[in-house]
Every structure is written in C-alpha cells, then in structure tokens.
Amino acid sequence: MVTAVRSAWRDVPPYQVRQFAALALDEVPSLAHDILREIRREYPQLPLVPDEFGEPRALVGIRQSLEHFVAHLASGLDRPHVHPRVFQEFGRGEGIQGRSLDVLQAIYRLGVRLAWRRLAEIGQQVAIPAPAMYELAESGFEYLDGLVAESVRGYAEAAARQAGERLRLQRRLMEQLFTVPDRRRRGTGAGPSGPSGASGASGSSRSSGASGPAGALPVLAERAARIGWSLPERVAVAVLLRPAREAVAPAVAPDVLLDMECERPRMVVPEPDAPGRCELLGRAAAGWSGAIGPAVPLLDAAKSLRWAGAAVDLMERGLLPAGELLQCTEHTEALVLLPPEELIDDLTRRRLAPLDSCGPTHGRRLEETLLAWLETRGGAPEIAARLGVHPQTVRYRLRQIRELWGAEMDDPDRRFELELVLRARRLRGELT
Template identity: 40%
Template sequence: MASKSDTSDTRISADIVKTLRAGIGRISAEVIGEIQARIPEYARPSDEVYIKVVRMTVEQAIDGFLDHIQDPAAPWDPEPFRMIGKGEAAEGRNLEPLQAAMRLGARVGWRRLTEIADPLGLSPQSLYDLGEAIFIYLDQLADAAAEGFDEARAHAAGEIERRRNRLLDLLLSRPPAGSEAISDLAKAAGWRLPKTVACVALDDQHGTCRSPALPPDVLIGLERTTPCLLVPDPNGPGQARMLETALRGYLGAIGPAVPLPAAASSLRWAAEALELSGRGVLPRGLLRCTDHMATLVVFKDEELVEALAEVRLAPLAHLRPTQQDRLAETLLAWLRYGRGAGEVAARLHVHPQTVRYRLRQLEELYGDQLADPDIRFELEIVLRARRAAALAARPL
C-alpha cells in the first residue's frame, strides 16, 4: 500500500507533468536555441532537415522525462538515444558536443521547474527531488548514447578491418587481382595505394603471434597461413627504423621492396628466408632478405644444387672429410676474395704458406677447370650452399 508521502508525490508529479506538457514546444525551442548558440557542431540554421531532427530529439527527451516522473516504475526504452549516439559516430564527432547539449537541456529544464515551483506549491524537498531526477535521467540518456556510439564505432572499425583483410587477400593473391578491384577496395578501406611495398613473414610456430604496434597504413594478416605484414613505401623515411622498433623480439623476415602488383613475390621470398632461418641456414631474429639474396638464390632449388655439387666437388670426393672441409673452405675464400694467398690467409686466419699448399693441392685436383669462369661460378654456388648447410647442422 502506498504511503501518504508517496500519494502526495504522485499528485505533485501529475500537476508538474500536466503543466510542462502544455509548454513543451516553448521549452524545446528554448533548449534548441541554447544548443545552437553555444555548441558550434549543432549550429546549422540553414539546414531545415537537421533542425527538425534536433527538435524531435529534444522533444523526445523532454517527453521521456515527463513520462518518467509521472510513472517512475514504467520501463524506459533507451533505444532512441542509442540511435542518437550512433548518429554522432556517423557524423564523425565524439560525444562531447552531445553531452554538452544534454547539460544545456537539463539546465533549461531546471530553470523552468524553479519558475513554476511556487505556483504549484512545491516544497523545497520536492523541488530537490525533481532536480535530482533530472540529473539521473541525464545520466541514463548519456549512458544510452554512449552505448550506441561505442557500438557504431566498433561496427565501423570491424567493417574497416574486414575490408583491410580482404584488401590484403587481393594484394597477395596469385595471379594478382585487377588494379581496379584493388583500387576500389583500398578506397573503401581508407588505405592509400603506395608505389612499392614489402611483406614481412613472421614466425608463429606456437600460434601465439601477437599483433605488433604498427602505423595504421601497415596491413596486418596474423591469421593467415603465413602470418605477415604488408608495409607501404618500405624505403621511405623512417620506415626501416619503424619496423625494427615495432618488431623487436619477433622472429621474421622482411621481403624486398617491390611494386604493389608484386606483393605476393615479396611475401614468398620473405617466407623462404624465414624457413631457412628456422633451419639455421640464415640468422635467427628479424632479418632482411636483401642482406641474403645470394643464399636465397642458392637454396631456391636444393636438389639442383646438390646435383651440381656432385659434379663440381667430385675431385674432392676421395679425400677424408676433414681434408674436404679444409680444401672447400680455402677454395671458396679464393673464389670470393681473390687469388692472392695473403688475402685468403687473412680471411681464413691461417698462415699464407698453408694457403699456398692447399691451393697447389686444388690445382692438382681440378687442373684447368679453375681457369674456366663458368666452372668457378658454379663452384662458388655449391661451396656457398655447402658452408650454409654445415653452419645449419652445428649444434646450438
């Protein structure tokens, strides 16, 4: 059963509701005037449609408050103000202008209540209770608008992310997608088409590859079979340092810079370098393909290199493994650094006389073959591969 005070409050609330409903148009006009005068974001005097929307919103807010004080137990529908929050997000604003508009509306409403307090015989306590109700209602409106705003922003961010993922799929497809399709999707994703790109292949053997902190123009594909990044204009100012900083502690390989239509090739080379790094052929950590192009070429077809090695290293086959290693090491240094025994000795950290002895052995084993530039080139290929394989086989 309702108490006497409850009955009194209901009667007073009904009187207030009746009085305020009669003047809702005047109050709405005053609120709108205050909002447009004080909040630049809502000052569009020449936009009749926009003014109509603002008026409907204000009237809806006032009407909702009157319904609330008339029947506090009635359910409240926050959806209209969730939609307002979504609209603010769609306009590209934050919530500060809307919150300021709500505060202005509450101020005008409070002012009008104080003006009619004496004619209605409101006690100070009743006026206080109504003022508190205004600000509780204001909080409800703000919360509903914030929910709608956050939902719209999350949806927009999710849609942009989906478009960026689809764009990455197109850029890395083989054969490459058409330039028009890529251009249209890049525009929809808010991504500027660069002239060159580089792909980064990341190691995620444990499925725990976390997203690095990167600029928004870097496309991220950590859910792909080969987790990767696509970096626009990789040779631009500060790009190298940006990658080194963002990927510190990661295992990965940075592919060469290529024209945008060749993005898939950059990723393929990066993935091959990463695989060689995992085998120990290339260093661990974050490596750049451009620093290891010769190794990538050599290991592109290992069976072919092995077949070539059987032919070119046949003169060493009858020697003991330790002899093979010493002569192969000396021959590679001789091919790489010149034919002077002193230079080769310095590179190998042995005595020049030791190098001369080994070179005489090699001349006896290979004869005129060492004078043929094509054979020397093939020898360097197989000897580089042999050395890389030996390094990879060493225990860590």
C-alpha cells in the same frame, strides 16, 4: 552501525508527487519542443534525422527521456534507471559519421538544464519542499549519466562495426593486390606448341585485358578508395611470425595495410623507401620476427610477398636470425642460394665429387681453403690469414685441390658453380 541516508523526495506526500508528475507529463510535449528549439539555436549544425513516422528522432528522444524520468518519480523510484534506446542510436550515428561524443554530451547537458528549470517551476506550483527538489536535480543529472552511457555504448558498437568492416575491406584489397597477374605473362600468344597464327594471337590479346595488370588497377583503386588508402607507386610486403597467439598487433602507421587473420600476418608498406620508414617499421614491429620484401611497383606486390615469405621460411629453419624485422635486400645471398635445396644439393653432389676419396675432416678443410681462394683469388699468405693457418698448409691444400679438380679449376663456369655450392654450405653452417 551505518545510518541510512534519509530521502527528502520519499518524504514528499504521495498526493503531491502524483500532482507533480501529472503536471510534468502534461508539459512534456511542449517542453520537448522548447528544448529541441534551444538546442537547434545553440547547435545549428545538428542534423534532424526523421524516424519511420517522419518525426525528428531528436524530438522523440527528448520526449521519451522526459516521460521515463517523470514516470520513475511518480512510481516512487527516486533514481531512474530506464533509458530510451534511441540514445544508443544517437551515439551510433556520431560514430558512423566519424565525430566525437563531445558535442552530443554538451547537447544532453543543455537539455537537462532546460528541463530542470521547467520542473523547478512545477515544483513550486505544487509546493514541493526545496530539499526534495535539490534531490530531484541530483537524480536528473544521474539520469543524464545514463543517457550518456547509452550513447557511448552505441558509439562503441558503431566504431567496432566500422573497424571490422574496414579490416574486411582491407583484407580484400590485399588479396586483390597479391593476385594481380604476372605482367611478364601478358599476351605472349605462345603456348606449348608455339605461335599459331593471327587467330591465336588475337585471342591471347583479348584474354589479357580486364584480367591483366592494367585491368586490375581500377579494381584496386575502387577498393582502396573505400578505406581511404591512396594507391602508392611502390610497395614492400612484410610477412611476420607471431611471438605468441595472443600477441598485440604491431602499431603500424595508418597507411600501412595489416592483415592479422593469416597464420603469418602480412603488411603492405606504401613507399617503403621514404625517409625514416624502415626505422618506424622496426619500432612498430618490436618483439616480432619477420621479413620485409624488396620495394616493387604496386602491381608487383606478390613478388615482394614471395621473397618475404621465403625469408621467413629460412628464419623458421634457423638459417636467418629471428627476433627482428629483416630486410630481404640485406640477405640476398641466403635467399638466392638456400631455397632451391634440391638444385643446390644436386650441384653440390656433382661439383664436390672429387672429395669423396677424402675423409670428412680433411674434405671440409679443403672446401674451406677452396672457398677462400675462390672468393679472394689471393696468395697463400692472404688465405692463411683468413683461415688462421700457416701459409705452407695453404700451399699444400691448394696443390691437392689442383690435383683433385684438374682442368676444372681453369673453367670460369666450374669455378662459379663451386663457389655457389660452397657458399650455400657455409650459409647452412656446414663450413666456417
């Protein structure tokens, strides 16, 4: 059987409680001023923000907390649970200013100690028993915990709102960065019909002002300043594939812009060639698949994005390895040869037409031999070692190749095109 803990405060006669509460409420205005004055002496940096009536919010908060505490005691509730909402504002203000709650909590503790001294004096005046006053002190510090909780709630709200606003501004900055006009198209003055005289040229010059890259830079600088991002000289853009819908965002450095709202999250990495940057990015994106485009000047970020997106397209098709953050510059051949499928397919059809009369298996062996010869220009022994066949087999295949393509084998342009299409077929897994 559990025995209920006896409350010393509840044993105090009601008339004494009412007497104590009345005296305490009378003291509240002067006590609040005394507490604020002592706080200001201990923490002179504390800003006094006025409310809509011109009264310091800190003073209002102190007075309301004292009134609420005493009112609860007078009603017989020895564990007050009502806390003035203004303490949420105090926490919110600390969050907005980017400060921690440490100083605010120290100020609260100082205020409670000062209030307890005055309440203890009043308790002696009306002969409140010592055990009841000890219980009152315990209740006061519990009330302090509630005030801190209100401030923490306001602080968290401010932090969440600021984080959301920063992400919104960050996304706007990234979108602006990705829509900077291509510098190669500035002021050409030539449309479909070519140059059309001075008036056409001047019109083109005017149109390439604020909307061109030079005009975009001030807008970028203004948006970057709002989130504390220094405009770098060079950037690289990464495109990611989510491992799962609920996947935790990569833990990137503060200067890396990250947009997780896209179907394919994107990152803008400043100064990507800085020592150790690639390794840090790789660790931050562990568990994610994606690609990071080449390093480019800031205003060419869209180009880096385009290459990163192309690499991720190939990754989704199984043509580039997944499970890591790839560097586009390490997969240049695949990025150049695989995306223009229609062009490569048409060139393949035309350049490999001589193989139409061969069977699939023999035709593939001739392709592999031809590619080995184009890449090495070596003799039969070298090509045979590469292919794992007998040199005599290579000589036989090379004679067939010469018969099938004839004079085209002596044309540098034709040889180049043959190597392109054969390399593309190898990248697709159609040749070994």
